[in-house]
Amino acid sequence: MSGAHYAAFVELCEKLEKTSGRNQKIQLVASYLRTLSPDEAKIAAYMLVGRATEEKGKTPLNVGWAAVRDVLDAGITRPLVETPLTLAELWSSLKSAAQASGEGSRTRKKAIIEALLSRMSEVERKWFIRMLFGEMRHGVSAGLMLDAIAQLSGLDAERVRRLDMVIGDIGELAKLAVEGRLTTAGMRLFSPVRPMLAEMSETAQDAIREHGGRTAFEPKFDGVRLQIHKQGDVVRLYTRRLSDVTPSLPDVVDVVKKAVKASEAVLDAEVVAIDQAGKALPFQETMRRLGRERDVEEAVNQIPLLLKVFDILYLEGGTVIDKPYMERRRLLESVVEDGSLLAEQLITDSAEEAERFMERVLEQGHEGLIAKDPRSAYTPGRRGGHWLKIKPAERLDVVIIAAEWGHGRRQGWLSNYHLAVLDEETGNFEMVGKTFKGLTDREFEEMTRRLQEIKLADTEWGVVVRPEIVVEVAYNEIQRSPHYRSGYALRFARITRIRDDKPPSEVDTLQRLKLLYEKQFEKKGRLEE
Numbered sequence: 001m002s003g004a005h006y007a008a009f010v011e012l013c014e015k016l017e018k019t020s021g022r023n024q025k026i027q028l029v030a031s032y033l034r035t036l037s038p039d040e041a042k043i044a045a046y047m048l049v050g051r052a053t054e055e056k057g058k059t060p061l062n063v064g065w066a067a068v069r070d071v072l073d074a075g076i077t078r079p080l081v082e083t084p085l086t087l088a089e090l091w092s093s094l095k096s097a098a099q100a101s102g103e104g105s106r107t108r109k110k111a112i113i114e115a116l117l118s119r120m121s122e123v124e125r126k127w128f129i130r131m132l133f134g135e136m137r138h139g140v141s142a143g144l145m146l147d148a149i150a151q152l153s154g155l156d157a158e159r160v161r162r163l164d165m166v167i168g169d170i171g172e173l174a175k176l177a178v179e180g181r182l183t184t185a186g187m188r189l190f191s192p193v194r195p196m197l198a199e200m201s202e203t204a205q206d207a208i209r210e211h212g213g214r215t216a217f218e219p220k221f222d223g224v225r226l227q228i229h230k231q232g233d234v235v236r237l238y239t240r241r242l243s244d245v246t247p248s249l250p251d252v253v254d255v256v257k258k259a260v261k262a263s264e265a266v267l268d269a270e271v272v273a274i275d276q277a278g279k280a281l282p283f284q285e286t287m288r289r290l291g292r293e294r295d296v297e298e299a300v301n302q303i304p305l306l307l308k309v310f311d312i313l314y315l316e317g318g319t320v321i322d323k324p325y326m327e328r329r330r331l332l333e334s335v336v337e338d339g340s341l342l343a344e345q346l347i348t349d350s351a352e353e354a355e356r357f358m359e360r361v362l363e364q365g366h367e368g369l370i371a372k373d374p375r376s377a378y379t380p381g382r383r384g385g386h387w388l389k390i391k392p393a394e395r396l397d398v399v400i401i402a403a404e405w406g407h408g409r410r411q412g413w414l415s416n417y418h419l420a421v422l423d424e425e426t427g428n429f430e431m432v433g434k435t436f437k438g439l440t441d442r443e444f445e446e447m448t449r450r451l452q453e454i455k456l457a458d459t460e461w462g463v464v465v466r467p468e469i470v471v472e473v474a475y476n477e478i479q480r481s482p483h484y485r486s487g488y489a490l491r492f493a494r495i496t497r498i499r500d501d502k503p504p505s506e507v508d509t510l511q512r513l514k515l516l517y518e519k520q521f522e523k524k525g526r527l528e529e
């Protein structure tokens with residue numbers, strides 16, 4: 001058999017081990033891959049990052065250290081006629097070993113490993129064994145491999161990282177690079193890509209601003225993300241972690257077959273368990289439904305699912321992820337005719353309108369809103385500002401215990417307020433955050449004056465005051481905090497009202513804060529995160 005020899009691969013590994021510079025390593029790997037055929041480059045890329053089988057293959061090698069040691073201990077006889085081992089031979093032997101199953105498979109696997117080892121020198125064995133156990137220790141991480149592929153293909157590293165998110169298979173990337181096809185590579189059907197993710201935003205107003213004055217709001221469904229791949233009558237469904245959950249969702253498959261008017265499409269969606277009245281059920285119910293592998297029919301009847309499709313990534317032979325969101329949405333609408341399957345959408349420049357939309361959405365049992373920049377491309381695997389999630393603000397009454405002098409425009413004002421809740425057990429006020437948001441200029445002025453009246457001490461940064469002024473704050477999340485003695489901090493706190501009607505003794509308590517923290521934690525304990 002002709003082809004690239006395993007010995008050359010080993011030579012490269014030895015060099016890599018002795019080289020410390022990252023750039024030199026990248027060079028070495030790229031020049032080596034350049035000498036290979038596309039299929040060999042694929043094999044070499046896997047092996048270099050310590051993989052003995054194909055990334056997406058469903059059959060792991062399953063050869064334990066004990067088996068290898070048995071082979072080595074028994075002593076290996078070298079074959080009479082030595083032909084150099086090629087990468088292709090080595091790989092196909094490993095594939096047969098991985099595929100061996102059932103009775104006698106252990107013996108068969110061992111025999112294959114023995115046959116391979118028998119054709120290797122001492123140093124070749126060393127690298128083979130390191131690869132079998134996924135520990136190359138020559139400093140070629142997946143990231144470095146991607147950089148080498150970038151170098152090889154002449155694309156910038158960022159672009160290759162993006163392609164990795166789409167293709168999700170380092171061997172395949174190396175192969176495409178050697179073929180010179182990486183530039184045109186994109187998505188393929190039944191090969192799921194990592195979904196685009198959202199960042200947190202405080203308010204609808206902020207989202208509108210961030211998206212250039214106008215944005216597309218959609219309900220944020222509290223279910224499970226589904227990537228739908230359809231080709232003709234074949235439909236497969238993948239989760240956010242790219243596992244195939246088609247068998248547990250025959251009802252979703254049926255809906256997709258009926259409703260999606262395209263012979264080839266990849267759609268992005270969320271699926272939510274609902275009650276008889278159509279109201280969204282807690283997230284756990286959706287998870288339970290997806291986890292069902294047996295008695296699926298029964299589950300289908302017991303827990304109906306609501307499918308909401310919100311994006312399209314691929315249509316009739318080509319990817320559409322680079323098109324702006326509004327254009328993708330139009331394509332989506334042309335493909336999914338049943339409007340009830342589409343995520344509702346409100347495109348607006350008005351925060352008030354968005355707030356009203358949010359109220360309706362919450363009524364239906366959903367979690368909040370997602371704002372999507374109408375101009376943005378679909379960026380697989382990315383958490384960026386193009387998608388912003390907005391959850392309804394929670395509110396707490398807290399007391400101001402200190403304030404910091406402002407800078408810049410807020411010079412001369414006490415404008416950053418230290419907020420505290422009441423610890424019922426000790427009777428002390430405990431700090432849970434700071435905010436400089438929510439007041440108008442006039443209110444800042446007035447607050448500065450009032451705080452100075454109740455000042456207990458001056459500090460380098462401002463004043464400590466008698467806990468007297470109560471304010472209502474909105475916040476998006478309660479977090480654990482090592483900074484405050486209370487142990488908790490309010491994320492994105494902002495003043496929504498000055499509560500002169502309330503005495504400090506009636507502010508919210510640390511005990512309540514703890515309960516609220518636990519409550520949100522229950523919800524966040526998602527299996528899919």
Ligand code: AMP
Binds near residue numbers: 195198224270343370
């Ligand atoms: P999070 O899981 O809190 O980071 O929020 C992002 C997730 O919200 C996504 O991964 C989706 O599973 C989910 N989601 C719910 N509704 C939508 C929607 N309309 N558009 C995009 N993602 C959504």
